[in-house]
Amino acid sequence: xxxxGNPHGQLDPLEPVKVAKTIAKLRLRYVVITSxxxxxxxxxxxxxxxxxxxxxxxxxxxxxxxxLIPDFQGHIDDLSKIVDARPEVIAHNIETTEELTPKVxxxxxxxxxxxxxxxxxxKLNPAVYSKxxxxxxxxxxxAGLIATMRDLREVNVDILTLGxxxxxSRGHIPVTEYVTADRFEYFRQIxxxxxxxxxxxxxxxxxxxxxxxxxxxxxxRKNGHDPSQHPPPxxx
Numbered sequence: 001x002x003x004x005g006n007p008h009g010q011l012d013p014l015e016p017v018k019v020a021k022t023i024a025k026l027r028l029r030y031v032v033i034t035s036x037x038x039x040x041x042x043x044x045x046x047x048x049x050x051x052x053x054x055x056x057x058x059x060x061x062x063x064x065x066x067x068l069i070p071d072f073q074g075h076i077d078d079l080s081k082i083v084d085a086r087p088e089v090i091a092h093n094i095e096t097t098e099e100l101t102p103k104v105x106x107x108x109x110x111x112x113x114x115x116x117x118x119x120x121x122x123k124l125n126p127a128v129y130s131k132x133x134x135x136x137x138x139x140x141x142x143a144g145l146i147a148t149m150r151d152l153r154e155v156n157v158d159i160l161t162l163g164x165x166x167x168x169s170r171g172h173i174p175v176t177e178y179v180t181a182d183r184f185e186y187f188r189q190i191x192x193x194x195x196x197x198x199x200x201x202x203x204x205x206x207x208x209x210x211x212x213x214x215x216x217x218x219x220x221r222k223n224g225h226d227p228s229q230h231p232p233p234x235x236x
Contacts, residue, residue, distance in 0.1 A: 011048055020055035023063060030217045031056065033087075034068035044070055046078035053085035064088045064220055066131070068207060071109055071117045076124075079117060083124040088220050089159070091131035092117050093207050094152065097144035104138055104173065119155035129197075129216060131159035133207035136184070138165050139176040149191050158197040159216065162187055163205040179203065 012018075023031055033052055035045055053065050066089035072078035082090060094114045096104045101111040114132075121130050132152055134145065152160060162184060167175050181203060188201035198215050 016048065016052040016055040019052050020059040023056055024059040028063060030064045030066070030213050032066045032068060032213070043075075043078045043081070044072040046072055046081040050081040050085040053082075053087050057086070064217055066091060066213070066216070068093070071113050073108065074113045074116050076120055079120050080124060083121060083128065087128070089129045089131055089216060090121050091133070091159075091207060092121070093133040094118075094148065095133070095135055096138050097140045097148045098151075099144050100138055100140055115151055115155055118152065118157055122156045129158045129220070130156065131161070132157050133161040133163065135165035136162060136179045136187075137175050137177045138173070145187065146190060149194055153194045153196065160191050160196045160199050161205050161207050162191070162199070162201040163207075164203040
């Protein structure tokens, strides 16, 4: 577990290369890259994300990369850094319904801003696969959940995961409901009917879900991805 704190802008400039070399050594074929929030950095860590993606591709051009990113406060220039590094999948989690967002999320992370981020990703590169996640068990209504899924489809999100909210600490809001597997299946069917390319839905599903990664990897390799389009990293 990573403790919260303020690193005061400190970064390991060699981390992108270290990550890339580790991935190459382990011969991983599909990787998910994410980080703790870096609000202490002017760009929210976008440059570091992009450098890591480029380094991974440079050291093993066959690796498929998925990045789970924050909203970068909606700054398009920072989102562009991620898209320009050419990961195959970009994920940003909307987390909950519009009604519950002020109660569940940081006040700076608004529902509309998350939709704007997901919409902008597709606008910058329509070919990239976009992905989002919703937690259940926070007190959401069926109508609110379905409305959120519709909103995600309106901004062309391809992949959706639905999972059970678990309270990380006493400082977080309590679980309202432990949703049954049958209800997760019900919502999976609704999501698929709305046109998502792939839906993973279940109590143990998380935003980075292995079954979804298997599906995406097979799809991307079938449709082809051109590693030569990835620029070399700054430090290789």
